[in-house]
Amino acid sequence: MARTDSLEMGELTDTAYYILLSLVEARHGYLIMKNIESITNNRFSVGPASMYTTIKKLLSANLIRIYDDSDQKKKTYIATEKGIELLEKEVQRRREMVIHAEKVLKQRGEIEG
Amino acid sequence: MARTDSLEMGELTDTAYYILLSLVEARHGYLIMKNIESITNNRFSVGPASMYTTIKKLLSANLIRIYDDSDQKKKTYIATEKGIELLEKEVQRRREMVIHAEKVLKQRGEIEG
DNA sequence: ATTAATATATCATTAAATGATATATTCTAT
């Protein structure tokens, strides 16, 4: 990060990745946090500070939009098409990162037994 | 990042991930940069500032060690066993991040056609 | 001789993440 805005680079940080993933279905803030814990089996969690900061960024980048704000206390958000597209691109990027490592580690295994 | 040291958390940033991956075999700084470009088909690159900063952190965390410093101008580094272990753990973490997303996106595909 | 490539290194700046904190509501068990 730093010196380059990840969203402008067309990339998602881990936090943005999981929030966007949670917003494939409409959810409000608290449910986003709970959903992330749920889908990751508590291996990843996002606190309120990180979440609301990231929500704002995702909104201004049009990666998510407000879904329903009739209930002032439970404003829901949902990923936009643009958001889903970036998410899919990001999944692929991460998939490739795994493949890069697998290649190198596999070669090592073959050499060192 | 921020407020928590990623290495202390047992996690690798993208930069640290690729540097450590390059050091499965002994390499010096410049070759690390070139190797990262090579294995990622130029989709990821690490500049000197990021690299030397990260090398220092990886050294103090004993994830890499100096392999050969007889040539002052081409000091080589290599991943330690601890480094390889963390790398493998990190590959698995990233693998899971992809699986988390695939699950959610697959469900969406099934619902929305 | 000049240019490009190789090679290492640091500084100052910006972005990202988050602990701490604050506030209010609703549900649940005593």
Added chain:
DNA sequence: ATAGAATATATCATTTAATGATATATTAAT
């Protein structure tokens, strides 16, 4: 009833991470 837990949103100040810019030196190629 009421105390506590869970639900729910929000901000600030701080720390870590990343990197553009920059500097320097050597070596290989033209």
